[in-house]
Amino acid sequence: xxxxxxxxxxxxxxxxxxxxxxxxxxxxxxxxxxxxxxxxxxxxxxxxxxxxxxxxxxxxxxxxxxxxxxxxxxxxxxxxxxxxxxxxxxxxxxxxxxxxxxxxxxxxxxxxxxxxxxxxxxxxxxxxxxxxxxxxxxxxxxxxxxxxxxxxxxxxxxxxxxxxxxxxxxxxxxxxxxxxxxxxxxxxxxxxxxxxxxxxxxxxxxxxxxxxxxxxxxxxxxxxxxxxxxxxxxxxxxxxxxxxxxxxxxxxxxx
Amino acid sequence: xxxxxxxxxxxxxxxxxxxxxxxxxxxxxxxxxxxxxxxxxxxxxxxxxxxxxxxxxxxxxxxxxxxxxxxxxxxxxxxxxxxxxxxxxxxxxxxxxxxxxxxxxxxxxxxxxxxxxxxxxxxxxxxxxxxxxxxxxxxxxxxxxxxxxxxxxxxxxxxxxxxxxxxxxxxxxxxxxxxxxxxxxxxxxxxxxxxxxxxxxxxxxxxxxxxxxxxxxxxxxxxxxxxxxxxxxxxxxxxxxxxxxxxxxxxxxxxxxxxxxxxxxxxxxxxxxxxxxxxxxxxxxxxxxxxxxxxxxxxxxxxxxxxxxxxxxxxxxxxxxxxxxxxxxxxxxxxxxxxxxxxxxxxx
Numbered sequence: 271x272x273x274x275x276x277x278x279x280x281x282x283x284x285x286x287x288x289x290x291x292x293x294x295x296x297x298x299x300x301x302x303x304x305x306x307x308x309x310x311x312x313x314x315x316x317x318x319x320x321x322x323x324x325x326x327x328x329x330x331x332x333x334x335x336x337x338x339x340x341x342x343x344x345x346x347x348x349x350x351x352x353x354x355x356x357x358x359x360x361x362x363x364x365x366x367x368x369x370x371x372x373x374x375x376x377x378x379x380x381x382x383x384x385x386x387x388x389x390x391x392x393x394x395x396x397x398x399x400x401x402x403x404x405x406x407x408x409x410x411x412x413x414x415x416x417x418x419x420x421x422x423x424x425x426x427x428x429x430x431x432x433x434x435x436x437x438x439x440x441x442x443x444x445x446x447x448x449x450x451x452x453x454x455x456x457x458x459x460x461x462x463x464x465x466x467x468x469x470x471x472x473x474x475x476x477x478x479x480x481x482x483x484x485x486x487x488x489x490x491x492x493x494x495x496x497x498x499x500x501x502x503x504x505x506x507x508x509x510x511x512x513x514x515x516x517x518x519x520x521x522x523x524x525x
Numbered sequence: 526x527x528x529x530x531x532x533x534x535x536x537x538x539x540x541x542x543x544x545x546x547x548x549x550x551x552x553x554x555x556x557x558x559x560x561x562x563x564x565x566x567x568x569x570x571x572x573x574x575x576x577x578x579x580x581x582x583x584x585x586x587x588x589x590x591x592x593x594x595x596x597x598x599x600x601x602x603x604x605x606x607x608x609x610x611x612x613x614x615x616x617x618x619x620x621x622x623x624x625x626x627x628x629x630x631x632x633x634x635x636x637x638x639x640x641x642x643x644x645x646x647x648x649x650x651x652x653x654x655x656x657x658x659x660x661x662x663x664x665x666x667x668x669x670x671x672x673x674x675x676x677x678x679x680x681x682x683x684x685x686x687x688x689x690x691x692x693x694x695x696x697x698x699x700x701x702x703x704x705x706x707x708x709x710x711x712x713x714x715x716x717x718x719x720x721x722x723x724x725x726x727x728x729x730x731x732x733x734x735x736x737x738x739x740x741x742x743x744x745x746x747x748x749x750x751x752x753x754x755x756x757x758x759x760x761x762x763x764x765x766x767x768x769x770x771x772x773x774x775x776x777x778x779x780x781x782x783x784x785x786x787x788x789x790x791x792x793x794x795x796x797x798x799x800x801x802x803x804x805x806x807x808x809x810x811x812x813x814x815x816x817x818x819x820x821x822x823x824x825x826x827x828x829x830x831x832x833x834x835x836x837x838x839x840x841x842x843x844x845x846x847x848x849x850x851x852x853x854x855x856x857x858x859x860x861x862x863x864x865x866x867x868x869x870x871x872x873x
Contacts, residue, residue, distance in 0.1 A: 320768045321767070341772075342767055343770035346768060346770035350768065351764075351765065353764070353765055356765070358760045359623070360618075360760050360815045362759075362815050366756065366814075370756060370760075373754065373757055373769050373770055373771070374769065374770040376753070377754060378751075379818075389528055389531070393527070401527055401531075424769070
């Protein structure tokens, strides 16, 4: 199974393109990281893939079939979205939040199967002791786990995550990324995530897509894309890139 | 373990709803015979006699007539209005994700008041001077307001902020137009306009009850059927809701229009009864949580109890003066609401 994004362009106003002919593909079980400076359209690209915003031109194909004709509910069965943060005005409990992932399948009432899928996922994600707690009373890492659990309950073929490790401590960053790559491998789900930390990207992403000035700047295997030249051109900083434990390690230089 | 705990939680919420329904039935029977020297269940006897057409026979003929023709329609209209305004308030708060929104935020009540005052002050024909004329004008005017709100909001996308801001602007516009009419109205007509805006169940009839029951029951049931979608709408932003398969613009439009239909119907018969549509949803959320499968019915039940108690209280407190329910509900509701905010907002 493969998701192919072909020449996607999008702009919030007519004259300026936030994304300009962006193309890439992701296979099942693969983790793709999207890198780039702030404001290059990483989150916008994720929203286009999820059909949250309508792209101006280009198309997205899943298994050779265009996704542009699908309605919101059909899309939700194929692609799930995990936002950067959640700020609920009317917060729900963890169990109710996770059950929301079954909405694309059950719009008027949860079946026994829906509940079983949700309860099993809560157990897998080790969220049992929080199950009846208000999601807004949880820490950032726990909340992120709940949102990933909800995405899994959607039983999608692709999960997109918007900066899943932002505002998390080192332990939680590692925990969430391990979890995500485990989900990709064991459930054969494609993962597309935006990420800022180059070292974490090197460790957990199979492929990387670098965006700069609305265009694809570099795209390929993580260990190939991460190099001093690319980083210098993209972020305008000097770095020292070395190999540590089989992964590229980026060290920021002062000058 | 998790499954059992979840089922237990659902049963607990269902029990709240069941107890609420029992309280409504108990209050309805008690209030229908309050202050009368008749048996407690005389209302059942009176209703039965009315249905089989021999209300003029039996021991308590006068009491039976008072119960069936005056008190029962009034009590039932209070229940229907309470349910309707609270359900409308619940859905409005959920689709706009705003604590401060009530069914009246979209300007519906001001528009209804404008329609009613137009009819009272300028109506010359027999129709416009009749009760049905005032009800029709209030209903049409508030529906027009809803249509304008959604028409304008549609131009720039049906976003929560757009709906609220356009609604508030129209609220002020219709209030200003009503004030203008009142300014130029003759004294006896001005009194009628002011009486209408207080909101009461004084003019309840079986016909009013039947019409409002049909509208409120159908619209509330449709809203309740969409509970799972409303769960997502209330606790996620639009982008997240869309990624879960919800067409947010469509739900916001249909939900808002149903709220407008319920509110317009209810206040056309009762006049403006504010506050209940704002606080009953909050009280329900404090008690039962945000799962709309339980929250919407419970909110309706709390609204019904609040209006039922307020109306009876308004009749008894300064007897024989009848204080309009629109006034009493604030006096009774505010302390209760503040108590809940102070003691339960941590779990909200």
